[in-house]
Amino acid sequence: MSVTVRTDDDCLLWAEQTGSGPPLVLCHGGPGLWDHLDPIARLLGDHARVTRWDQRGCGRSQRRGPYAVAxxxxxxxxVRDQLAGPRTALLGHSWGAHLALRYALDHPERVSHLIYVSGTGIDADRGWHRHYERNLRTRLGHHRPRWEALGSRDRTPEEEREWAVLQWSADFAYPDTALRDAERMATPWLGLNRDCNRAVNAEVKRELASAELAERCRALDVPVLIVDGAEDIRPRWGVDSLHRALGTCRRVAIAGAGHLPWVEQPEEFRQAVTDFLAPERGGRGR
Incomplete structure (x- = not known):
């Protein structure tokens, strides 16, 4: 069921709810993309009442700023207040993992569980990024010349989609199906919000330069699950900084999966998340 959330500054956000059970809110990646987490909602629909939403300025939500982490x-x-209730589990992917973490740090009493999927940690120097750039070009393989040609010039809307599909194909572990999986991510094509991407990424970089974030993570008293695809082109040691700061948390590396582990290894992903959310397990432990 699609619904509209009105923010405190009257921005209209698209959202959708499916499934039944305890509340779980999903935060998509980007910044500047739209929700592509419907497969997760389907995987978890028997275990949770899942809320997906398009972030401000993205996809089906109203295209307006300001674009900032706060x-x-x-x-x-x-979204939590209007659709999930007083306390919810959060699952964030990539940039959405950072958003979910920031929310838990600001409002720990409103978060029952935090699931941090394919994030990039809290290292101030972002040392993983040069490795990501190298791995991206390697995994693009014979698509690299076309991707570089498109990236070097202004693009038509059709070329923007083609460029994104090629880049996203590197986020999957299996070359034979990577382009198909990236095409599915881009369908329907709702456009990239470059202004949102630039503004939020710049702020996150400034935020990571401070020691405050790690200090706040050390004090966080919310059960946390870190989920990685072992074949993600973003090196998984980049997340070690967050793992160390959190102390007691659970971490699962899913073999044979890239940046979107639920696509390539859906059962392993579902099992990791549902085990963590199960009441008798309590989400605790490494």
Whole structure:
């Protein structure tokens, strides 16, 4: 069921709810993309009442700013308040993992569990990024010349989609199916919000330069699950900084999966998440 969330500054956000059970809110990646987590909602629909949403300025939500981390946290709080209730589990992917973490740090009493999927940690120097760039070009293989040609010039809307599909194909572990999986991510094509991407990424980089984030993570008293695809082109040691800061948390590496582990290894992903959310397990432990 699709619904509209109105934020405290009257921005209209698209959202959809499916499934039944305890509340779980999903935060998509980007920044500047739209929700592509419907497969997760289907995987978990028997275990949770799942809320998906398009972040401000993205996809089916109203295209307006401001674009900032604090604003994104406030928007997520509006989604939680209007659709999930007083306390919810959060699952964030990539940039959405950072958003979910920031929300849990700001509002720990409103978060029952935090699931951090394919994030990039809290290292100030972002040392993983040069390895990511090298791995991206390697995995693109024979698609690399076309991707580089498109990336070097202004693009038509059709070329923008083609460029994104080629880049996203590197996020999957298996070359034979990577392009098909990336095409599915891009369908329907709802466009990239470059202004949102630039503004939020710049703020996150500034935020990571401070020691405050690690200090706040050390004090966080919310059960946390870190899920990685072992074949992600973003090196998984980049997340070690967060794992160390959190102390007691659970971490699962899914073999044979890239940046979107639920696509290539859906049963392993579902099992990791449902085990963590199970009441008798309590989400605790390494």
């Amino acid at each position: 604003r994104s946290v406030a928007d997520l709080d509006a």
